[in-house]
Amino acid sequence: MRQLITNDVFKMSKILKKLNLNFDFNIDSKDKNWDEKFGVEIIKKIAENAHLAQNEINDFLGELAGITGDEFGKLPIKDAIKIINEFKNLDGINDFFKSAGQLTQ
Numbered sequence: 230m231r232q233l234i235t236n237d238v239f240k241m242s243k244i245l246k247k248l249n250l251n252f253d254f255n256i257d258s259k260d261k262n263w264d265e266k267f268g269v270e271i272i273k274k275i276a277e278n279a280h281l282a283q284n285e286i287n288d289f290l291g292e293l294a295g296i297t298g299d300e301f302g303k304l305p306i307k308d309a310i311k312i313i314n315e316f317k318n319l320d321g322i323n324d325f326f327k328s329a330g331q332l333t334q
Contacts, residue, residue, distance in 0.1 A: 230293050230315045233325050240289050241325065242332035247282040250274050250333070268323045271330075290316060 250271075279286055288298030294312045301309065316322070 230312065230319070231295070233293075233319055233321060237289070237293075238325060238328045238332065240285075241329035244275075244282045244285045244289060245329055246333045247285060248275060248278040249281075250278070250330070265323070268317070268326060271326045272317055 275286075283302075284298060287302040290309075290312055291298040291301030293316060294301065301312070304312075319325075
């Protein structure tokens, strides 16, 4: 999986806007695990509303994995979950979501 680039922030912002996500989570900003909890909440919200932006999500994750969105959508679930887990563990993922979220407001 490739690393995130600046243009990915804009693509994710478009996805988040389409999903109509609210970034007001009940997480104490003084919590030492705030970044981790924020990331978990974002992933959870995306999973709950993924059907609203299925094509965009497939295209985005497919591009990160080096395949087309159509190919990503046709992967066995085990392989898709592996790619999603790799995405969740990318370096700087929390900052990525914060940046994309700020663009939707």
